[in-house]
Amino acid sequence: MTETQKPTVVYTDGACRGNPGPGGWAWVVPNGQSASGGAPQTTNQRMELNAVLEAVRSVEGPLEVFSDSTYVVNCFRDRWWEGWIRRGWRNSQKKPVANRDLWEPLIELVLAREIEFVWVKGHSGNRWNDEADRLATEAADSQDVVDVVEEQSLF
Template sequence: MPFPAKYAGTCKVCSRPIAVGEPITSASSGKGYVHEGCAQGALDLGLGERSTPTAAAPAAPATVDGDVLRVWTDGACSGNPGPGGWAWATQDGRQGSGGAAHTTNQRMEIQAASEAVRTLTQRPILVVSDSTYVVNCFRNRWWQGWLAKGWVNASKKPVANRDLWEPLIAEYQRGGIDFTWVKGHSGDPMNDLVDQLAVEAGRAQR
């Protein structure tokens, strides 16, 4: 059951700050806490059963080669669930954003990446995200397990956000797409930009 956070911290799924008083749940592994809206994501990524260093902060180099187009993506949600927004942007000035009236942070993170790779057809493309939920799905190949098990997670429950994962995974399977993690709110100007765009898109949904 969710309970209010007594101390500030960082969500083990979305890597975003946990504010004092915000509804959270603890991972069943006993290692860390997650936003109430991120709890299902923790199970889908296996964090509910075990915790690994890569689950907390994926830092492996991307594998795409050649003239790589980098796109930064981000999702935001007020209340989680609540009104939210997604955004993507490239260093040459291209960008996109949108939102939903009732959503979660994870859904907006997935949609941001999906919208980016569907809109930007250049390959190879590197998606730069501060969401371990999105990055670990591909860097740690969680998606392969989901497909092999018929879209159920390690707890034998349906994988959350399948409607958004499926088109993104389909794009990934076509090749030329990779993901890399960036620490959120760490001074990366492009990460800061897409964060701002996603927050603004979410506000427009209120």
């Protein structure tokens, strides 16, 4: 990163109605762009990861990613990913790393760029974390509506 290029701040969040269940993800650049999406049957951790992955894919340049997911932040802060790769994608309990299909592309993108991860307490009145949560929850809820419509159409 050059001295004149400041990182773009982005807030990410995931939501799930049930675990597993209908889920949503979102990312928000304060006073800027945002995106959200969902999946009809997923987990909260997958949605947290998807939010970060989509933000990193969509926002160019150096990033400062704020997340209320210790799962995501600790992976990079404590370099869990190095051990996973060294152990053949096994965690410290020698079990397969969950969500490897999302971790692998995210780690690849993070290694190719300057990205810092910062933990922010969820549901604590942080304007931008709350906005990411709202968008992710709306995406999860819209997935729930899709499921209900599909189920009703079967009868």
